[in-house]
Amino acid sequence: MTTVVSPTVISHDDLVDSVAAALQFISHYHPADYIGHLAQAYAREASGAAKQAIAQILINSRMCAEGRRPICQDTGIVNVFVKVGIDVRLAGFPASIVEAVNDGVRRAYLDPDNTLRASIVEDPLFARRNTGDNTPAVVHVEVVPGNTVTVDVMAKGGGSENKSKFAVLMPSDSVADWVVDMVPTMGAGWCPPGMLGIGVGGTAEKAMLLAKQSLTEPLDMLALKARGPANAVEALRIDIHDRINALGIGAQGLGGLTTVLDVKIATYPTHAASMPVAIVPNCAATRHARFVLDGTGPALLTPPSPDLWPDLPLPDGSTSRRVDLNTLTREETATWRAGETLLLSGRMLTGRDAAHKRIDDMLARGEPLPVDFRNRMIYYVGPVDPVRDEVVGPCGPTTSTRMDKFTGRMLGATGVLGMIGKAERGPAAVRAIAENGCVYLAATGGAAYLISKAVRSSRVLAFADLGMEAIYEFEVEDFPVVVAVDAKGGNVHEHGPKAWRIAAA
Structure with a gap:
């Protein structure tokens, strides 16, 4: 007599509830392994600027865990990997697994207790209209042996996603050499220190998928180096990790000892004539979690222990120059x-x-601007909506190079004193800054909630229809930045990494 085993029943509501809860969870909790590796990087960092940036990321991380608010204002494009056991029965699904995942995304991002920024635009070629709820997610579904559903949820910021790399190498080429060569071309817009996912093999799309999936694995580089590699892939991970950190790029590209905390490598069989290789970086706002549905209800995730975070002081004026923006002059910035x-x-x-594009178009047509930029600083940011008694939600800097194409006209025509953003500027933007006697200041990517606590008031001045991309006026107090490009063209993103690369040699 054959025994019939009842399949595990996974309900639509359990999947939706679990996806929503996981996205809320990862919005404000870093993975414990990331906190541990970053704390070790802070302890051994010798570069003052990089050490301060890592400190701000760690302080921000703890504040977000305690305040249940987003680690970064860019709450990401959602990537979900669903592995459905072949012995599972799905119950109550009115549509597909993908639509159920999107229901969970929608619920998470519109949660009034912790509103997350909607960043997804439909019609990517033309209208680019914001969908308003961060859907659709990018969902991968796989049927596997077993009687459970395993789900990896990831929220991937645009700054790191934009720095992904792909190439088809010759089979005899060195993957390590190619990766190490690519990292400097990525700049600092991916917000190091983070981790790199590397996919090797398959086809073009398979290599990219392998790289992305590898980022869901726990960081274990500290343990790996302590015990030594057990196979060739682990040895390659260590080699690439150490060679990248020897480049001296450092936290936020300011120059330092730690650029990557870990390197992951995933492989797949490939054609004899090919070696597809992909790199996908994960930023300082590393956000991912895994849960398993076994038919007993929604999945619950365990927060990291408060003991994981080092006790670090908030930035103060003891080592920084205090600046009054209301009386700031070009003579002072010089x-x-x-x-x-x-x-x-x-x-x-x-x-x-969007605001810069509109301003640039108005300047090109000779139209008056709705805001007077003379003797002002402009901050590149798209904040999260505030909740409860907040003045503004998390409001960390966005990647500044996207504004480079507008910088020359903006500086020459508006009288603005300078800009605040994240990571390096391109050569043309640096020339425009020096030619106009302006400055570029860098705030710490991955410290959005910490930065928001420096904002005392916020009001929309223009382009309200652009939502988070409108022009706001912030009143701030003790807003921490580093001078990235000074009025003479001195550039910390050039001399900082160069100095630490020499030091590591």
């Missing part, structure tokens, strides 16, 4: 030097991609 740290207080303007 005294700043690249690498110097500042604490800004007073009124600043905000504006990022």
